[in-house]
Amino acid sequence: MKITIKDIAKLAGVSTATVSKIVNNKIDDVSDTTVYKVRKIIKEKNYTPNYLARSMVTKKTKTLGLIIPDIRNPFFTDIAKGAEDRANELGYSIFFCNSDDDLDKEFTYINSLIEKQVDGIMLAGAAKRDRDRERKININIPIVAVDRNAYYKGIKGSIEIDNYTGAYKGVNHLISKGYERIVFVSGPLETKPSMERLRGYKKALKDAGKIIDNENIIVGTYERNFGEKVIETLDYSLKNVGFFCGNDLIAIGLIKSLKEKNYKVPEEIGVVGFDDIYISLLISPSLTSLRQPSYKMGYESIELLIKILDNNNEEKNKKMLKTRLIIRESTNRINLD
Amino acid sequence: MKITIKDIAKLAGVSTATVSKIVNNKIDDVSDTTVYKVRKIIKEKNYTPNYLARSMVTKKTKTLGLIIPDIRNPFFTDIAKGAEDRANELGYSIFFCNSDDDLDKEFTYINSLIEKQVDGIMLAGAAKRDRDRERKININIPIVAVDRNAYYKGIKGSIEIDNYTGAYKGVNHLISKGYERIVFVSGPLETKPSMERLRGYKKALKDAGKIIDNENIIVGTYERNFGEKVIETLDYSLKNVGFFCGNDLIAIGLIKSLKEKNYKVPEEIGVVGFDDIYISLLISPSLTSLRQPSYKMGYESIELLIKILDNNNEEKNKKMLKTRLIIRESTNRINLD
DNA sequence: AAAAAAATTGAAAACCTTTTCTTGACTATT
DNA sequence: AATAGTCAAGAAAAGGTTTTCAATTTTTTT
Numbered sequence: 001m002k003i004t005i006k007d008i009a010k011l012a013g014v015s016t017a018t019v020s021k022i023v024n025n026k027i028d029d030v031s032d033t034t035v036y037k038v039r040k041i042i043k044e045k046n047y048t049p050n051y052l053a054r055s056m057v058t059k060k061t062k063t064l065g066l067i068i069p070d071i072r073n074p075f076f077t078d079i080a081k082g083a084e085d086r087a088n089e090l091g092y093s094i095f096f097c098n099s100d101d102d103l104d105k106e107f108t109y110i111n112s113l114i115e116k117q118v119d120g121i122m123l124a125g126a127a128k129r130d131r132d133r134e135r136k137i138n139i140n141i142p143i144v145a146v147d148r149n150a151y152y153k154g155i156k157g158s159i160e161i162d163n164y165t166g167a168y169k170g171v172n173h174l175i176s177k178g179y180e181r182i183v184f185v186s187g188p189l190e191t192k193p194s195m196e197r198l199r200g201y202k203k204a205l206k207d208a209g210k211i212i213d214n215e216n217i218i219v220g221t222y223e224r225n226f227g228e229k230v231i232e233t234l235d236y237s238l239k240n241v242g243f244f245c246g247n248d249l250i251a252i253g254l255i256k257s258l259k260e261k262n263y264k265v266p267e268e269i270g271v272v273g274f275d276d277i278y279i280s281l282l283i284s285p286s287l288t289s290l291r292q293p294s295y296k297m298g299y300e301s302i303e304l305l306i307k308i309l310d311n312n313n314e315e316k317n318k319k320m321l322k323t324r325l326i327i328r329e330s331t332n333r334i335n336l337d
Numbered sequence: 338m339k340i341t342i343k344d345i346a347k348l349a350g351v352s353t354a355t356v357s358k359i360v361n362n363k364i365d366d367v368s369d370t371t372v373y374k375v376r377k378i379i380k381e382k383n384y385t386p387n388y389l390a391r392s393m394v395t396k397k398t399k400t401l402g403l404i405i406p407d408i409r410n411p412f413f414t415d416i417a418k419g420a421e422d423r424a425n426e427l428g429y430s431i432f433f434c435n436s437d438d439d440l441d442k443e444f445t446y447i448n449s450l451i452e453k454q455v456d457g458i459m460l461a462g463a464a465k466r467d468r469d470r471e472r473k474i475n476i477n478i479p480i481v482a483v484d485r486n487a488y489y490k491g492i493k494g495s496i497e498i499d500n501y502t503g504a505y506k507g508v509n510h511l512i513s514k515g516y517e518r519i520v521f522v523s524g525p526l527e528t529k530p531s532m533e534r535l536r537g538y539k540k541a542l543k544d545a546g547k548i549i550d551n552e553n554i555i556v557g558t559y560e561r562n563f564g565e566k567v568i569e570t571l572d573y574s575l576k577n578v579g580f581f582c583g584n585d586l587i588a589i590g591l592i593k594s595l596k597e598k599n600y601k602v603p604e605e606i607g608v609v610g611f612d613d614i615y616i617s618l619l620i621s622p623s624l625t626s627l628r629q630p631s632y633k634m635g636y637e638s639i640e641l642l643i644k645i646l647d648n649n650n651e652e653k654n655k656k657m658l659k660t661r662l663i664i665r666e667s668t669n670r671i672n673l674d
Numbered sequence: 675a676a677a678a679a680a681a682t683t684g685a686a687a688a689c690c691t692t693t694t695c696t697t698g699a700c701t702a703t704t
Numbered sequence: 705a706a707t708a709g710t711c712a713a714g715a716a717a718a719g720g721t722t723t724t725c726a727a728t729t730t731t732t733t734t
Contacts, residue, residue, distance in 0.1 A: 017713075029711065080433075283619050387719085391720080
């Protein structure tokens with residue numbers, strides 16, 4: 001049988017109230033000798049308090065939920081690692097949930113997390129949102145949204161990326177490399193990052209005096225699979241085209257299919273990704289991409305979440321982080337301009 | 338305030354005992370009319386039981402721990418996904434832990450999982466083991482070991498891979514392709530899979546009438562970083578060498594450094610990996626590798642774990658899965674034999 | 675119609691903590 | 705010496721469920 005606070009109390013000849021105070025370091029009104037005596041017995045007997053019983057009365061579980069859309073995408077994997085590290089440092093455990101980018105699954109997970117009484121949730125939401133449905137869900141615990149937006153009532157903070165500027169930089173880079181037609185291969189437009197990137201794309205074209213043509217905006221999913229299929233759907237010739245992709249997985253799929261069709265990257269065609277996952281460095285040609293501080297995003301979102309839980313969030317609850325353009329082989333040709 | 342079983346009982350004019358029976362579907366000795374009436378009110382009020390209170394009395398939390406060494410390695414990521422999917426299907430939640438391949442961190446996590454009263458643990462252990470220390474940890478919940486071995490007292494089952502045969506197939510393939518010197522680039526040898534692969538490597542050499550030379554066995558970590566450094570440490574010329582790598586990350590790092598030094602893969606040098614993570618398909622040259630059923634490993638280990646928890650494990654608690662050799666560009670040269 | 679058997683229900687204990695508030699014992703002040 | 709003030713400690717309630725078993729009601733059998 002596991003040893004309980006009663007056992008300790010009996011052994012020490014004190015009440016459970018006293019032991020409880022000592023365990024939780026509320027020893028202002030406990031005498032030094034009692035503290036010493038009880039601590040010794042706790043150590044001897046290797047007592048640890050029962051979390052369930054404690055949580056019952058404190059209404060805190062020291063447990064968080066972590067929802068990401070795609071565990072196979074290293075971008076989210078890095079976010080998860082950052083989140084886990086920080087949670088661990090702060091004494092929290094993490095329930096892990098992978099939504100497969102499916103809003104229904106996300107709903108189910110949120111409900112199950114609430115039932116398990118997590119103190120808060122870190123959410124990287126599914127791409128396709130549904131404002132009305134989200135608003136209806138009854139959430140009484142804090143949520144911090146990371147990377148992607150969401151409309152739940154519980155959302156109390158967010159860690160975002162400056163996608164607008166990022167996209168602007170990426171597209172601008174393609175233009176400066178002399179690619180003529182600039183194509184945006186986007187993930188679902190229901191999500192804010194996608195829309196912001198679209199906005200940056202358009203602004204960069206406009207600033208360069210280029211015409212915005214819907215034919216050059218292709219929308220799909222944030223998966224490699226989509227990237228591989230893209231060129232099949234295009235009915236114009238791929239001469240001197242620059243592709244700006246919604247993420248690296250799409251870009252990697254695209255490059256794969258371009259190579260199979262014997263297009264020359266970067267000589268004929270340029271490709272820019274978004275995220276800078278580590279694979280981008282390994283493929284050939286290596287991928288020019290916009291680096292996001294993914295680990296940091298996870299780390300800071302948990303920090304923010306816990307601050308909110310502790311009511312210590314004097315700071316703003318919205319944080320925006322910057323991207324950095326990492327230039328590699330996939331756009332690295334002699335500038336034709 | 339959240340609605341409780343008492344509220345339901347009062348509304349229905351029955352006792353909490355009756356409501357409890359109905360909630361848990363133990364309705365053999367509850368009249369149909371009562372069941373109907375109570376169910377209706379439960380639905381109306383949207384009542385869900387309090388997990389903490391329930392766990393207090395049942396001593397089950399419907400929660401499992403999942404420990405993997407490296408979330409950045411897609412092999413373990415796939416295991417985690419399989420595990421999560423199966424756990425979810427069976428109504429369990431998962432506490433996620435990343436040990437960074439560090440035994441101390443693994444210990445800490447196990448203790449914290451036990452404190453949080455998980456029902457069981459799925460463990461893909463850190464590579465370097467310590468039998469004596471592990472034996473000392475007091476574990477009173479079941480553990481299923483996946484992929485890697487461990488010595489904790491709590492281990493009640495395992496899902497393994499036939500690493501011996503896998504390695505044999507890989508090495509044999511290199512030999513049949515005419516590579517002369519076969520080098521084994523291994524992860525830490527403290528772990529059973531590594532030792533089994535070494536055994537397979539040796540057997541394949543022996544069967545081919547080749548001499549086993551310790552100079553050709555290089556031991557490091559299961560990281561890409563190690564793969565990139567390997568050739569710096571070799572003091573023989575890399576002519577017609579076949580590298581058999583402990584995992585794909587090592588192989589990918591190795592290929593990267595070979596390319597940088599202008600060695601021709603596969604013409605001069607052949608490389609075989611282990612795991613067949615999806616990146617192996619994307620790099621250039623694409624990587625010949627031994628495919629492990631990683632998703633399945635995670636899926637089945639959770640299944641086994643829960644069977645053990647339910648005492649339904651008539652079957653053997655040890656399962657061994659097979660590998661499959663996937664031949665790609667990194668060994669695909671005209672056979673010189 | 676009475677007795678026996680079966681079906682249904684609920685009272686109360688148990689699970690292990692934390693927290694509040696009262697009590698009792700000292701100490702300091704007048 | 706009496707009173708006020710301080711300090712230390714514990715009794716008891718609360719948190720929400722499950723489970724056991726005794727009590728009651730209903731049905732069946734004689």
